[in-house]
Amino acid sequence: MRARLLVFLAAAFTALTAAAQALNDIEFEGRLKRLEAELRCLVCQNQTLADSNAPLAEDLRREVRALATSGKSDAEIKQYLVARYGDFVLYKPPLQRNTWLLWIGPFGLLLGGGIVWCAILRRRNGAAVEDDKEASGASPEDAVTRARQAIYEEP
């Protein structure tokens, strides 16, 4: 009875560790996939490392896997590639002195467009008010007053 229990426990234990290992592997592969999708292949420049079939991309994937297996963090792996190939390998460029225009530029353009739009709107509204004033200049009361002045020659 006790032997049977032991066998059962041993089997359960191995199954569990195998399951945990498989889970770990899935997680690790997922991490590699994510990382490779953020890195650019330098040979076919509009493809990520994950998508590219170029021999260099294969080598770099191998390198990324080796680094990840040796316990390097995502940031360290990216740093490794940036040191060799420059910021261009990153699909998301870092915010630094030579990229601030890239990051701020679109917002600057939006702001500029907004200012021009506001100016146009304000001018158009102003013109409308002017029109109103001109039109109200000939309001019925004024017309009556003017007519009375004209008839009775009141000052």
Place this chain on the structure above:
Amino acid sequence: MKSWRLILPLAVFAVLLVFLWVGLSLDPREVPSPLIGKPAPAFALSTLHEPAKTLTSDDMKGQVWLLNVWASWCVSCRTEHPLLMRLASADVVPVVGLDYKDKPEDGRAWLAQNGNPYRVSIVDQDGRVGIDFGVYGVPETFVVDKQGVIRFKQIGPVTAEALDQKILPLVRELQKS
């Protein structure tokens, strides 16, 4: 007010035109190397013709040298080859060949057929040293100074223009210092 309204769009258009014009003459394949001005990566690779011998980065210290990345499978290496042969016969600067991701026997056969411009060639079969040098398009040529610092990188085949206007003047200047 009226003239300002007329000139502003024209100015914006002119700026755009300048940007586009400059963009036309840029080659997106040329990614500036972050390694320029930095020490050349350390390497220790066996030589192509005597596999028992290794060449290390330290062996080249104290002299200005060129590292030319080539391979027997590389088509555009054939375009720059005659220039490298001429450079070798002029004996101005030692050229080390990095046979990149190539079978050594293929590399040796290629040099036997086309001529060998290299002081020595080293074999980087799995491309690891290539990655350390940031190689992404063969051929590539690096100029390394006496202290072992990379000073220039030519991406793609060496042209007569690049050799005469950039590489050789830089080599002469570095050799003087």
